[in-house]
Amino acid sequence: MRFIRNYPKIMIGMLITACIIPLFVPYPSANAATGDVSCGPGCSRYDVVVIGSEIQGVLLAKSARDLGLNVVILDPRSKPGGELIQGQMMVLDEPNDKKKRSLVQGELKNLYAGYKAGSIRKQADFQRYFQKLIQGIPIRSGIVIQSLDIDSSDADKSIRSLSYKAKDGHNYTVQANYWVENTDHNALTGKLGVKRIPGMESIYNGKKPDYMAATFMLKLKKVNWNKLHLAILEDYPLTHVQTKYGPNSYVDWNFATGFSNITSNYKPLDSQLMLRGLNATDQKNGEVIINSLLIFDVDPSNPKSVASAVTKARAEAPHVVQFLRKNIPGFAKAELNGYPDYLYIRDYNRYETDYVLTEQDVMGSKMFWDNVSIGGYGMDLQGTRVMPKGNNVGTPDRYGLPLRSFELMSFENVIVVGNNVGATIKAYGSARIVPNTALAAQSIGIILGRESKHKRLKELTAADFTRIHQYLQKDYGIVLRK
Structure with a gap:
């Protein structure tokens, strides 16, 4: 792993000889924290547990793991890949500013370059790209969450551990510093009793929750x-x-x-x-x-x-x-020419985050001190049965997406990514496209890898982000300032 490669040789020898740091073994081995007092016998401990294998969470997991964190993906779907691979959503929307400049940054620039050039167009091309992303990341598909152990002793709650049933019929428990909701159906956040952000029903004053098709x-x-x-x-x-x-x-x-x-x-x-x-x-x-x-x-x-x-x-x-x-x-x-195995899900329940992005933020090109992405794209509200033709309610210039819009309100250690971003329904119409949320996820993974040993995410300040934005630009080519 990279953090070991960077040690002087003498230090590596001392670590190996003394066995004072257990090396990471890909899941399902549970050597990381078997028998942890707060987790129980047979429990595995990780720095980050990602629930679901949508590409956004995969990018977060990859970035965190590349920086030495112990990461696992637990996927409720029977196969990995989410909407991109199983739903075969291989028609890529691109965010641009008002000068028609692409806003795609980070790892997805490689995907979009291949897409535009024609080298990544077919299912096999996308599959190869996705496999490169998940290479080395331990992943278990087909899991069912059984229970959560939640600590409510502080003002912000935290998840201590999660128990799930695997395809083999056995129950397993994992413990983590951070939990990431990365599904299209709230597999994790739907169990936390948090407040839902009003959806499509708010456009026409409906009384029941409604979602884009x-x-x-x-x-x-x-x-x-x-x-x-x-x-x-x-x-x-x-x-x-x-x-x-x-x-x-x-x-x-x-x-x-x-x-x-x-x-x-x-x-x-x-x-x-x-x-x-x-x-x-x-x-x-x-x-x-x-x-x-x-x-x-x-x-x-x-x-x-x-x-x-x-x-x-x-x-x-x-x-x-x-x-x-x-x-x-x-x-x-x-x-x-065949059929996809799954659907492209645009919209489902989203829950309140520490900051809920608004349409005024989007249309006003607001930038935030804790930007983790720069977004752009029309506020495109696809149809529902009530309003089948949908509506485009505005086309913004570039705008920021703050870390706080990916931190679940009332929980200290729950991150939401992808379609779970905290945004009003109109703002979500723009923020929801993959390049916007994927850049945020990648940035958050990098921040976890570089900051989590010193500070919790919710403790990061504006001064910290001045430094964070500098190294994101210098080391990763990710520019998050106007």
Whole structure:
């Protein structure tokens, strides 16, 4: 490990000889703290336990582990990878400022560079990229959380330990300094009795919680992308294209959006589904992936709800393809090219953090003393059954996302990442996209690795962050100041 490599050779020899520091052994070995007094016999202790394998939490885990922390990922899903790998959400949104400059920073710059160049487009490409990220990180999939041991003696509570059942049918216990909620269904935070941030229902004054639709990604082959591109070029100027095909309709050599004047005429077999405007990526060699088939009222915490949604979407997909063949240039010979195993979940419960990002912060380009990310992207609220067409409520310039929006309120040692970011629903419409939250997660992992031996996260001050921002820029090329 890096922290050992940096020791002088004589020190390494002394450590090995005296056996005073147990070396990290990948999970499920429990040598880190077996028999810890506060945890019990057979308990494993870690610096950081990440619940879920969405890419944001993986980046946090990787950054922390690279700096010597003892990390494990416990994933409630049966396979790792979340929406990127299992949901095959391989149509990447990019944050930009008002001058059209990309705001992608950190590790994801490698992913986006490959995506734009065409070297990371297909499922196997994304799988290879994800495998590189998780290499060396111990991970156990298919776990079920059984119980939590919570210390309520201080003003802020803390989680001491977590017990779970593994695929092998046995129960295990882990103890950690920090816990990270990294699922799309609140596997951890949903058990903590914390206050939910109002969601989509607040847009139309609804009384019941409501959520943006999920997506079932459509995978096609035998698409003639050149024909699609040339057909649109023939309809230029762009104003005429958008009058004919609908707002935001656009096609280049790699990506296509819009066509809502056409897709709005599609009549789904099931009222739970809707075909919105296209958001498509050319995966080369006639293969295309499309983020357009919406599914309303999916509860990601309920396996039956997810399974039902996937079944309905798979039944709908052939009919969608037939519609596209008849109505979209270049799709005349299109065929289905397999199905994803899971869904792209945009939105579920989010719980109050120490600072809840607001739409005023986003539109006002507010920067924070404890920035862990720089965000950008339209405040894009996808549809619900009540308001199926959704709404874009504003397009901001760059803005900051503070560490406090990733620290769960009332808990001293719980971090939320990815779609769990603390933000009002309008602010969430922008903050939710992966590059914004992934940069935050990577930054938090680095901060944990470099600061946690000296201070707790919630003890960090503005003066600390002046120093933190300096080394993030100098050592990682991450710029978090305006």
